[in-house]
Amino acid sequence: MKLFGRERPTTAKKKSVIREWLNAGLFAIVAATIIRMFIFEAYCIPSGSMERTLLINDYLFVSKITYGPRLPMTPLAIPLVHNKMPFTTSMPSYSTAWELPYKRLPGFSSVSRNDIVVFNLPPGDTVALEVEQSTSYYELVRQLGREQVWNQFHILVRPVDKRENIIKRCVGIPGDTISIANSVVSVNHQPGFNAPTAEMQYLVQTSGEALNPVRLKEMGIIDEPMPTGQPGQYVCNLSTTDVQAMKNWPAIQNITPYTDQSIADPALFPNDTAQFHWNLDNFGPVVVPAKGTTVQLTSANMPLYRRIIRIYEHNDLKEENGQFIINGQPATSYTFKMNYYWVMGDNRHNSIDSRYWGFLPEDHLVGKAWITWMSYDPEGIRWSRLLRAIR
Incomplete structure (x- = not known):
């Protein structure tokens, strides 16, 4: 239609362009959500617990299809966001008004020993927002008491699939027996795998x-050496390659493995030093629970299984007059409903892992670390790490 010899502008074309952009944006969000949920997800290394296999600010793709994608357990959530709204410190990006039970689609394989896996942090079910992730809510409660923690901090409870994502190496699979003696990990009474890039503690003596x-x-050592108080003596986190290189330094007189021979550490699983005299370098043995296996319950082993029975497998557990009551019935044994795993960081003395919080439930598994697609440090991109398969 013309107005004074000119065509009257119409909004139909503008609306169609806007609609096309909206449709394209919606399609992109849906496609990205499906890919993230069922195929792979991006993940950034936040700490040095996997040094030097993985470095801080390595960006990974995590395969969901290897072990089978886990279906959403908290479906009412903002797409492409994990557990908090962007530009906020604590506002949840999800609602727990509708929650679904754990279910996983078939994958190509099961978790194998030495796989590097990403998972939801088991003790991350309850968090004190003002405290760093390395200090768990449960450790705060042991130190300060529950009442003081709840009065002093903002406490948030998270569902399984909205707990923080963590990456570690799987050391033990269901049914394995894990022990550590003088920092050497054994699996089923045989020396376990130790990655060439893994870091252990060494006592370094200089002149x-x-x-x-x-x-x-320059060697990539990020953990600051700890002086022992003796002249020229330091405790360092080093790989075997580092040790060989440093032995050629003129000032180095000796490098020997350094292990913790101190008393039991109350911060370690199962937080019962009266019965379990364990520390980071001397730990276990523990048997990793497998689905369908049954254990006899005693006061001696209950600290190992209490959290599994009550929290991970959702049972009502009481102890009355020396007897265990599960879901209202006396119980002398328990059959596990899920598989569990034992995971540890390659930087063995700078890692909060199964030694601190115990067994990893299968419903917490997110996927297998697949490939490093980007990596950088303050000096720029680490080109040698791009598109590197993770092992």
Whole structure:
């Protein structure tokens, strides 16, 4: 239609363009959500617990299809966001008004020993928002008491699939017996796998000189050496390659493995030093629970299984007059409903892992670390790490 010899502008074409953009945007969000949910998900390494297999600010793709994608357990959630709204510190990006039971689609394989896996942090079911992730809510309660923690901090309870994502190496699969003696991990009474890039603690003795921080940085050593108080003596987190290289330094007199021979650490699983005299370098043995297996319940082993029975497998557990009551019935044994795993960081003395919080339930598994697609440090992109398969 013309108005004074000119065509009257119409909004139909503009609406169609806007509609096309909206449709394209909606399609992109739906497609990205499906890919993230069922195929792979991006993940960034936040800490040095897997040094030097994985480095801080390595960006990974995590395969969901290897072990089978886990169906959403908290479906009412903002797409492409994990557990909090962007630009906020604590606002949940999900609602627990509708929750679904755990279910996983078939995958190509089951979890194998030495796989590097991403999972939801088991003790992350309850968090104190003002405290760093490395200090769990449960450790705070043991130190300060529950009442003081709830009065002092903002406490948030999260469902399984909205707990923080963590990455570690699977050391033990269901049914395995895990033990650590003088920092050496054994699986089923045989020496376990130790990645060439894994870091252990060593006692480094120099001729009296301080360790050169520039040379340490050039080698990729990020954990600061700890002086022991003796002249020229340090405890360092090093790989076997680091040890061989440093032995050639003129100032180095000796490098020997350093293990913790101290008393039991109350921060370690199962937080019962009266019965379990364990520390980071001397731990176990523990048997990793397998689905369908039955254990006899005693006061000696209940600390190992209490959280599994009550929290992970949702039973009412009471102890009355030396007897265990599960769901209102006396119980002398328990049959596990899920498989469990034992996971540890490759940076063995700088990792909060199964030694601190115990067994990893299968419903917490997110996927298998697949490939590093980007990596950078303050000096720029680490080109040598791009598109590197993760092992």
